[in-house]
Amino acid sequence: DSGVTQTPKHLITATGQRVTLRCSPRSGDLSVYWYQQSLDQGLQFLIQYYNGEERAKGNILERFSAQQFPDLHSELNLSSLELGDSALYFCASSPRTSHNEQFFGPGTRLTVL
Amino acid sequence: QKEVEQDPGPLSVPEGAIVSLNCTYSNSAFQYFMWYRQYSRKGPELLMYTYSSGNKEDGRFTAQVDKSSKYISLFIRDSQPSDSATYLCAMSAYNTDKLIFGTGTRLQVFP
Numbered sequence: 001d002s003g004v005t006q007t008p009k010h011l012i013t014a015t016g017q018r019v020t021l022r023c024s025p026r027s028g029d030l031s032v033y034w035y036q037q038s039l040d041q042g043l044q045f046l047i048q049y050y051n052g053e054e055r056a057k058g059n060i061l062e063r064f065s066a067q068q069f070p071d072l073h074s075e076l077n078l079s080s081l082e083l084g085d086s087a088l089y090f091c092a093s094s095p096r097t098s099h100n101e102q103f104f105g106p107g108t109r110l111t112v113l
Numbered sequence: 114q115k116e117v118e119q120d121p122g123p124l125s126v127p128e129g130a131i132v133s134l135n136c137t138y139s140n141s142a143f144q145y146f147m148w149y150r151q152y153s154r155k156g157p158e159l160l161m162y163t164y165s166s167g168n169k170e171d172g173r174f175t176a177q178v179d180k181s182s183k184y185i186s187l188f189i190r191d192s193q194p195s196d197s198a199t200y201l202c203a204m205s206a207y208n209t210d211k212l213i214f215g216t217g218t219r220l221q222v223f224p
Binding site for chain 1: 145156158162211213
């Protein structure tokens with residue numbers, strides 16, 4: 001158990017819908033990262049937040065957005081969902097002194113029908 | 114060409130064997146190198162974290178980084194059936210926290 005929690009474990013929804021994925025980082029970690037894992041693309045970095053502020057963006061679609069709250073939990077919002085958005089979404093957090101040392105949560109499996 | 118290349122396997126070995134997993138990369142700015150283990154439908158678990166070149170050992174696992182060849186390896190000694198999983202290499206440059214992952218090598222250790 002990495003100490004990173006994610007909810008829900010599974011989400012099944014329809015095209016065009018909007019969903020919210022939630023993540024709580026390890027105690028003491030200020031950075032939160034979101035990654036997408038699909039069969040064809042592997043693990044891809046989406047976005048990073050540090051202490052409430054956006055720090056870095058990857059190939060995140062405009063339909064996707066995220067935020068980090070004062071209690072440091074983060075939410076990833078996916079809207080206008082398409083079949084191709086079906087994937088595993090992981091959240092990770094890192095210690096203050098070692099940002100590249102990232103610990104991953106159990107993931108949310110999103111299925112878009 | 115991908116920034117990080119990793120043979121997808123599967124790699125099938127008998128219990129007790131020494132396993133060698135490898136990744137090559139093209140970006141000379143990479144300074145941090147990680148190995149993750151991922152069981153089916155679970156989150157990646159950080160196994161090894163190294164900075165720059167050299168070796169690092171942790172129990173049955175040894176990570177090696179050769180920056181001159183842009184090549185990293187993970188060795189597993191005395192492999193166990195419980196080591197059966199997908200192993201992902203990851204790396205990042207000095208000025209970013211973004212991890213670039215290999216596609217993963219599926220390892221099967223049979224009794």
